[in-house]
Amino acid sequence: MKTVVLGTAAGGGVPQWNCACHPCAEVRAGRLSPRTQEGLAVSGNGVDWWLVNTSPDIRAQLVTTPVLAPGPGPRDTPVRGVLFTDSELDHTLGLLTLRGAQNMRVYAPATTLHALAPTRETLTAYSEWTWRQVEPEQTFTVTGGLEVTAFPISGKRPRYVKQSCVDGHWVVAYRFFDPRTGGILLYAPCLAAWPAGLDDLVAEADVVLLDGTFYSPAEMGAATGRTAGQAAMGHLPMTHTLPELRRHPGVRRIYTHLNNTNPVLDPTSAEYAKLVEAGVEVVPDGTLIEV
Secondary structure (H helix, E strand, C coil), X not given: CEEEEEECECCCCECCCCCCCHHHHHHHCCCCCCECECEEEEECCCCCEEEECCCCCHHHHHHCCHHHCCCCCCCCCCEEEEECCCCCHXXXXXXXXXXXXXXXXXXXXXXXXXXXXXXXXXXXXXCCCEEEECCCCCCEECCCCCEEEEEEEECCCCCCCCCCCCCCCCEEEXXXXXXXXXXXXXXECCCCCCCCCHHHXXXXXXXXXXXXXXXXCCHHHHHHCCCCCCHHHCCCCHHXXXXXXXXXXXXXXXXXXXXXXXXXXXCCCHHHHHHHHHCEEECCCXXXXXX
């Protein structure tokens, strides 16, 4: 199994267009590298690639990732479809960029399919796509041979969804299993709490990419002067998840979905040093992982 970490930042990327916090200022000064909004590309055979979430940065991510380059035909693409962990805007807006693709397959929880109804209606004017509902803990196979299982981990709905007639969890983690190698990758970029059963999923994995939006509960207020809103964003800070990850030293553990205010973006920070001491990584955009 091959995985390209297309983006590692939370909504807005780093630097965020309207923010002058320390990490954003350091990127603008050229002392830190910019980061695009979170997403993955996964493949079981190196030919059929599946996107996991499609941020507004998806075009830039696709054109700078050689394995996702089109060809050999003028409109051939190795991208076979998309899997959504949730329906947040920073995970779904890029879907419209893919509107010219033919025969795209999209997998998502029922709640996400419902929230994306207007987008789905728009896309029908451009291409014939297949939309498939992901059922909790029911494994399915995608082209390329990977076996995929979704695990509900949060009930946080996007801010733009005021109400929904669809029941179910709003956020899932995906477990990717390669039957040829036995490799397992777990992807959970949104984590509101540490749910029952997550320890078992982490323990069996070779690689875990986990929500690293904030370092601490007070981070947003300290960096921006905003004292409200972080708790409602539904992201468990690293100060809560790092002790959990320490229990799994044999697993490669990587934080993703990093908010622009997160001090671990600066490798000279004390917070980054704590990650290094724990053996947990923050990787740059474009990182290739093989399992």
